[in-house]
């Protein structure tokens with residue numbers, strides 16, 4: 494097994510044993526990127542200088558025999574909506590094509606403090622709006638398991654890079670499933686933390702009441718380790734939770750006997766691909782064998798989640814994206830005769846279709862005559878969904894569902910029909926609406942050898958136990974496989 498196929502934990506061991514240096518590990522990673530990137534296209538840009546600078550510090554520490562911080566030297570892909578000082582961040586939008594950030598996002602500060610080399614900025618749907626990464630203005634990322642299929646979105650590059658061994662771990666952002674869906678489509682692990690657990694300072698805002706940054710990796714343990722690095726209170730984010738960060742990695746491997754797992758009945762019926770259904774049922778049997786109790790539960794308002802989400806998310810987006818006006822950031826139309834014309838042409842030329850669709854929808858939902866009918870109603874339903882969750886968590890410790898009703902779909906098969914794309918989010922959105930943590934982990938393959946994702950949803954701040962539940966499954970059902978790209 495080559496070094497880049499190993500998990501972060503194993504790579505760390507290799508660094509400590511001096512089997513390889515941090516520089517050599519980066520060399521291997523960039524070699525792989527050179528090899529497979531023409532096919533997969535995970536990255537908007539590479540950040541080699543930064544990565545090698547970091548690796549050098551790691552090697553110095555190792556040679557001096559100093560202790561390494563968590564994940565030091567482990568190659569990481571960063572979604573291109575988190576800013577790094579003096580490097581470009583585009584959110585895969587034309588409107589930000591020349592934008593260079595004057596500061597570091599809080600998560601980037603934490604990565605730097607832990608000496609984690611950022612190998613590049615990963616492609617995504619423009620401003621994180623989408624489920625396939627096809628809404629990117631820069632390139633079309635492919636699914637490493639089948640290059641004719643989408644990697645999922647919006648953190649498609651963060652997922653494909655880890656799956657294609659172009660990075661060992663990555664960070665994504667999740668507003669309505671954008672970490673979990675691509676994790677599921679690419680056969681890796683991805684976690685959306687409790688709202689407020691990870692600082693959003695330096696994350697380009699999409700829908701601020703839903704957005705969360707989270708870790709992605711090839712094992713539960715790697716994801717737990719990266720979560721430990723990025724969590725924590727930040728005074729720069731007013732929604733940041735001021736609680737100590739648990740040692741997530743130390744919570745792994747505990748017995749789960751007696752854990753009550755709810756299976757969400759509304760998400761297991763109609764519209765779910767039979768192989769997905771079967772895989773989830775098998776996972777539940779595994780959990781039963783481990784001594785968990787399986788209980789069928791209902792989230793009655795699930796049927797309203799997509800409609801509600803696409804009102805709230807677009808309303809917040811229409812407000813958040815008002816800042817891209819050609820004055821302060823990135824692209825500006827050159828020949829306008831008035832300020833208003835400059836705003837209009839800049840936005841018309843700079844934003845892609847999906848972003849414009851959402852700005853229009855959101856502005857409409859917030860406009861004075863329609864606010865009560867749409868935005869206010871959506872917020873009321875959001876409360877009902879949250880109450881459904883509260884009630885469910887009186888009966889069970891965790892809930893399970895598919896991460897997505899299907900496996901990855903063909904490129905271009907849904908781009909002409911935005912509603913069919915929105916339906917991909919049915920299983921993931923509720924966790925963002927309720928602010929609770931949720932994760933996706935591989936649980937099987939369909940007949941075409943495409944990965945299937947199992948979603949676990951837990952109550953607020955249950956990440957430790959949730960990761961342990963996932964870890965137990967991962968250890969019991971060893972389905973580690975790699976896509977064969979070269």
Ligand code: GLN
Pocket residue numbers: 621622623624646647666667668669670671672699806918
């Ligand atoms: N697919 C959803 C959307 O397009 C989720 C996006 C996200 O989580 N960033 O809004």
